Amino acid sequence: MSDEERYSRQQLIPGWNQEKLEKSTIILVGVGAIGSYVGTILVSSGIGKLILIEYDTIEISNLNRQLLYHAKDVGKSKAEIAAKKLRLINPDIEIDWINKKMEEVSVTIYEEADVIIGCLDTFIGRRWINSMAARVQKPLILGGMFAFLGDVQVIIPEVTPCFECQPLIPDEELAQACTPFGEERKKDREEIEEEPPLPAVATLSSIIGGFMAQETLKILLGLGSNIENYLFYDGLNNATTIIPLAKSEDCPVCGELYDLEQIEFIVSSTETVNDLILRLALTYGLEKPDIMVQGRFLDTEKKISEKNLSAKTVAFILDKNLAKPIKVVLQIQE
Ligand SMILES: [Zn+2]
Incomplete structure (x- = not known):
């Protein structure tokens, strides 16, 4: 044959x-x-x-x-x-x-x-x-x-x-x-x-x-x-x-293999926290993420401009699909 x-x-x-x-x-x-x-x-x-x-x-x-x-x-x-x-x-x-x-x-x-x-x-x-x-x-x-x-x-x-x-x-x-x-x-x-x-x-x-x-x-x-x-x-x-998974920067096996840049997220000051949450959920495959800045959750109905955040704000994203929070830098643009 x-x-x-x-x-x-x-x-x-x-x-x-x-x-x-x-x-x-x-x-x-x-x-x-x-x-x-x-x-x-x-x-x-x-x-x-x-x-x-x-x-x-x-x-x-x-x-x-x-x-x-x-x-x-x-x-x-x-x-x-x-x-x-x-x-x-x-x-x-x-x-x-x-x-x-x-x-x-x-x-x-x-x-x-x-x-x-x-x-x-x-x-x-x-x-x-x-x-x-x-x-x-x-x-x-x-x-x-x-x-x-x-x-x-x-x-x-x-x-x-x-x-x-x-x-x-x-x-x-x-x-x-x-x-x-x-x-x-x-x-x-x-x-x-x-x-x-x-x-x-x-x-x-x-x-x-x-x-x-x-x-x-x-x-x-x-x-x-x-x-x-x-x-x-x-x-x-x-x-x-x-189920889309996220790489873990702290992964004991592959963490060092990745040249991970700091995760940056562009945010418009005119959008609401809810808009941002939706985009984060789509980007990272999350269910209903919460955004924590300096130990406090952002109020979801408010606009970003009302939150008095600095142009580069370090935030943690928490979600029930994540074993631990993701750290991101919110780049806030006018
Ligand atoms: Zn890994």
Whole structure:
């Protein structure tokens, strides 16, 4: 079978470039439910090389959704069996498998990737791979699910907020020591992995895996924008919500990577505080922000000119979507 024939239908898509895909290397960390689908789609689509990183073995309870594994595979290495099955799907793809924890894999392997994909079900695992992706400066796609709910985040180094920037990590998770490459983190992760199993169904893993594979292909092909940059999916209501996240200047992982200028906001003295709030909400994807100047909230009905603010006023924007306030400089113009 010629390559041309195998990929002929996707090559009808405007902007498709099969050669670009064939030159790409993808690292897939976690080949469980979502990873099974991501691997299957990418291998079928004709990427160049796939590196699987997974230390787990196959259990009977995996078989309802981890579709690369069959009853006779129980007890075997997921990485090894996934590589075998994926080679059957497309023997032209170079597939390496590493039966180790991701923390034990050499940085030089991660440096090989054009895109890193993390299908990991713990916050601590996601935080670890996020810090590795930032270190090697590679795009990272994260996805997860819980029953009929799922999420996808696309992280482009120096462009989008990273996983650690986002306000959606529960406070108790953020409160844990952030030593991504330290022993302490490994121990934390092992403890978390002993928690009870999460509810999981194949429909969600196929949908979230589909989103993640699609974002990967778009990055490789240079097609369109990413999902800007956190997608939440609710399978019971068939609802997808895109939540724009803000970079955190104080982010322990990527904060130093960004040459962040002071955030300045041009304000007209004739507009009301409410007008300004609306613009801030649209700019930063906030719900109902409050503006605090010198420890006091601005009165929303009043005009800016009535507030006696200096031409450059430091203000803090507070909103329930933000883990902590954003600091901005209001540049007030006549
Ligand atoms: Zn960050």
